[in-house]
Amino acid sequence: MYKPEEHNVICTVCPIGCRLTVIREEHEPDGYKVIGGVCKRGEKFGVKEVTNPTRTVTSTVAIEGGLLPRLPVRTEKDIPKHLNYELMKLINQVKLQAPVKIGEVVVANVFDTGVNVIATRSMRAVK
Amino acid sequence: MQHYEVVIVGGGPAGLAAAIEARKNGAQSVVVLERDRELGGILQQCIHHGFGLVVFNEELTGPEYAERFIDELMELGIEYRLETMVLEVNADKTIRAISPSDGMIEIQAKAIVLNMGCRERTRGAIAIPGFRPAGVFSAGTAQRFVNMEGYMVGKRVVILGSGDIGLIMARRMALEGAKVLAVAEIMPYSGGLTRNIVQCLHDYDIPLYLSHTITEVRGKERVEGVTIAEVDENRKPMTGTEKHYDCDTLLLSVGLIPENELSRGAGIQLDPVTGGPIVNEAMETSVPGIFASGNVVHVHDLVDWVTEESRRAGAYAARYVQNKLVEDASVIASRPGDGIGYVVPHKVRPENLNDKLAIFMRVKEVFHDAKLVVKADGEVVYSRKKRHMAPGEMEIVQIDAQKLKDLKPAELLVSVEGGETVHV
Numbered sequence: 332m333y334k335p336e337e338h339n340v341i342c343t344v345c346p347i348g349c350r351l352t353v354i355r356e357e358h359e360p361d362g363y364k365v366i367g368g369v370c371k372r373g374e375k376f377g378v379k380e381v382t383n384p385t386r387t388v389t390s391t392v393a394i395e396g397g398l399l400p401r402l403p404v405r406t407e408k409d410i411p412k413h414l415n416y417e418l419m420k421l422i423n424q425v426k427l428q429a430p431v432k433i434g435e436v437v438v439a440n441v442f443d444t445g446v447n448v449i450a451t452r453s454m455r456a457v458k
Numbered sequence: 459m460q461h462y463e464v465v466i467v468g469g470g471p472a473g474l475a476a477a478i479e480a481r482k483n484g485a486q487s488v489v490v491l492e493r494d495r496e497l498g499g500i501l502q503q504c505i506h507h508g509f510g511l512v513v514f515n516e517e518l519t520g521p522e523y524a525e526r527f528i529d530e531l532m533e534l535g536i537e538y539r540l541e542t543m544v545l546e547v548n549a550d551k552t553i554r555a556i557s558p559s560d561g562m563i564e565i566q567a568k569a570i571v572l573n574m575g576c577r578e579r580t581r582g583a584i585a586i587p588g589f590r591p592a593g594v595f596s597a598g599t600a601q602r603f604v605n606m607e608g609y610m611v612g613k614r615v616v617i618l619g620s621g622d623i624g625l626i627m628a629r630r631m632a633l634e635g636a637k638v639l640a641v642a643e644i645m646p647y648s649g650g651l652t653r654n655i656v657q658c659l660h661d662y663d664i665p666l667y668l669s670h671t672i673t674e675v676r677g678k679e680r681v682e683g684v685t686i687a688e689v690d691e692n693r694k695p696m697t698g699t700e701k702h703y704d705c706d707t708l709l710l711s712v713g714l715i716p717e718n719e720l721s722r723g724a725g726i727q728l729d730p731v732t733g734g735p736i737v738n739e740a741m742e743t744s745v746p747g748i749f750a751s752g753n754v755v756h757v758h759d760l761v762d763w764v765t766e767e768s769r770r771a772g773a774y775a776a777r778y779v780q781n782k783l784v785e786d787a788s789v790i791a792s793r794p795g796d797g798i799g800y801v802v803p804h805k806v807r808p809e810n811l812n813d814k815l816a817i818f819m820r821v822k823e824v825f826h827d828a829k830l831v832v833k834a835d836g837e838v839v840y841s842r843k844k845r846h847m848a849p850g851e852m853e854i855v856q857i858d859a860q861k862l863k864d865l866k867p868a869e870l871l872v873s874v875e876g877g878e879t880v881h882v
Contacts, residue, residue, distance in 0.1 A: 341656050346654030347846045355531050367628065369845070384658065389506045389519055390633060390838050391605055398496065400608040403505035412661065419633055452521035 338381045339342060342373045351377040352385040385409035389451070392437060393421050397429030397454035404437050407447045414442055463779045465553055465567040466490040466685035467544050467720065468500020471761050472752025472768040473573035474527035474876070479772030480571070481534050485779055489565075490531070490538035497531070498524030499575060501761065503602045512762035513797065515681045523761060541574055546726045547572070549745045569775040572721055572735070572743070572750035573768065576757055578623075579707075579713040586618075588675030591682075597623045610634060612707025617641045618672050620648040620655075621850075622759065624711025629658035631709075638662065639703045639855060644672040644693055647824060651759075651849045657665050657753070671686050671695060681706050714757045724748060731800040732756040738805040739815060740774035740783060741767065749775045756802050756818065760850055763818065767802075784809040787844070790834075790862065790870055797821055797828070797874030799849065806870065811859035818854055819872055821847045828877020832857060834867035859864075 335355045342349040349368045356364045357444060364396050365377040379385070387409050391401040404422065416442060438448040464480045466473045469492030477490050496502065501509070503519030511517060514526070531538065532536035542557040547797075553565040578596040590777050595603075595611055601623070603609040615631050617624045620643035630636045643661060646669050648655055659666050667686060673695050674685040678703050688699035716734040718726075727736045727744035734755035735743040743749045752764040777783045787807035799820040805813060818831070825847045832840035832855055847853060855872065 341652060341660070343653035343656050348655075386661070387507050387517075388633075391505060391608075393608070399606050401606055403519060403605065405505075405507060405519055415633065415661075419635075433522065451519040452502070452525055 336381075338377075340377050340380045342368055342376055344372045348372055349402065350432050353377045353381045368441040384412040386412050386415065388418050389416055390419060390422060392427060392435070393430050394427040394431065394454060396427055396456050397431070398457050399454065400433060402427060402437075402454055403451045404448050405451050406441065410441065410444050410446050414444070418448075443455050459552075460515045460563065461567075462487045462565060463491050463568045463801035464488045464571065464775050465565055465569075465771075466571045466573055467499040467553070468752075468754075469494070469538060469540075469572035470573060470575050471501055471524065471527065471764050472575065472754070472771075473571070474531055474753060475768035476571040476749075476772035476775070477528065477536050477538075478530050478534060478656060479769040480569075480776045481536055481772075483773045483776035485515070485569075488536050490536065491544050491553075492544045493542050493543040494600045495540055497528050497540070500598070503598070503605045504626075505605045505711070508682040509761050512760065514534050520761075527686070547720045547748070549725050549748075551747055568831075569749045570739075571768075571771050571775050572726075572748065572754050573752050573771075574717045574720060574754045576714040576753040577711065577717045578710070578720040581710055581714055584605065584712050585712070586672050586675060588684075589678055591675070591677040591680050593677070593681030593706050594675065594708045594710065597627045600707075600709050600881055603629055604630060605636060610636070610800075611709075612636060612681075612705070613710060614639060614703075614705040615707045616672075616686070616703050617709045617711060618686075619643065620666060620668075621711045621713065622654050623651040624709065625650045625658040625707055626733070627711065628664050631660055632662040632664065632756075636707075638664045639705055639847070640664070640686065640701075640854040642672060643668050643860065644671045644689055646670070647848075651850065662805070667701075673700065674724060674810050675708060679842045681708055684708055693846060712714050714753065716754050716757065718754060721750065721754070726750075729756075729800065729804065731794075732801075732802065736804045738789075738803050739807055739810055740772065740778070741771035741803065742778070742783075746785060747778055748776075756800065756820075758818075759850060761797065761852070763852060767818065771789045777810075788866060790867055792817060792870040793826045793872070795833075795871045795873030796818065797823065797825065798872050806862065808859060808862040808866070811862065813859055815852060815857045815859055815862060817857065817870075817872060818852055820849055820852055821874055822849060824848045824875055824880040825877045826880050829875045830855060831873055831875050833871045833873075834862065834865050835869055837865065839865070839870075844877075 501520035
């Protein structure tokens, strides 16, 4: 019945881009064996990529009264990868009013991840 | 005629770093001339993260990176002029510029730093057959429309070129709800970082076709479709390999060209390989007192190295106006050897070096387990084993300045030794 799962992962920790194979193995400390890499960081990355892949998402939100009609934003930390499109839907409803300071929280604690979406630039009000 | 010690042409990352460093190194009057409506240059449209790992040891977005330098510029009280287009730079260090608020301006500088950056290669430059409908954008133009102006450029998108800008835009368009049908790359390997291939293409199930190019653009008013085909080893499309896509948008990410119209006008000597000025250790061009740094000299892949290089240019420009730069020194020619496409700087006067000489370069092919070696008239002054080197990733070598001062070689030759070339 049970066939050990195997994943091919390209490591993005550094520019070498090792082709990792992440294999489910019960007796390993993390539950997985990682082969094909050259460093410890890559092993950690490989396991995370198959158990809980996360990404920083960057995008823009609408803003009124500023120099530009869009304000760039990002998640302060990584969020689970599968939430990328959900996050886009959420922030596409946001409309800010200038001025905004860099680092200001635009949406707090998205999807209860504990991660805020923050402004990545300041935008002063323009008459 | 207005007078400044140091005039910086361009207010992007290079210009900001050069201006700040010129001031910190004792230049009294410094002005930045910027043609856009705000400072920061292309960083303002690069809303993705990955900037600043070298300079700040953290991952910032483009606008965050820019804002740190803009804040510092303001704190130092450095003058800047927006919407000011430089029309002419002359060898006597006069500058003509124009702006809506000041009209025509003439400036006499003691030193000039050229920081105009680069420009995207266009459809015309790569000769794609077919009609000329709306819907064909350079990737950077689309990036500006989407990220700054608030216009979505299309709904069904094909991208030609897998450099980092093309990859970043593939993800950006997908996140904004467009269907990205394919990324075609004429080379057998991607010019972008592996990380971007994974996070921009794999994450969004966007196929990458290596050794493929566009053979037709259909549509008269607006793009209606494109055809891509596989190319042979001479990069010629092979019949029978065509794939047709119905799409409304074609983005081109097919390379960047240093923007050197002003440099040429000043009679500055250019390197045919980089497309930018030939520079010495001070980032000074062939015209004494005119310096250049950043993408106007050679296209960088990390803004951090633009900053590093431009800090040097700014500091040396300040030294020049204080008459502290040794101009009639002995000159070492720095040259690319086997496996190396180009090196910057091209000339080195050891007397002007601080503790280290930094040489920036690109390899010509992908190498694994090769050695990067620098020889001074045949004597090895630097050698390091590299697990991985690729044309898309700039290499940096630091050489002890004292060694060069002692040896006084005529030539520094940088080459790749051993290892294997790889096609990924």
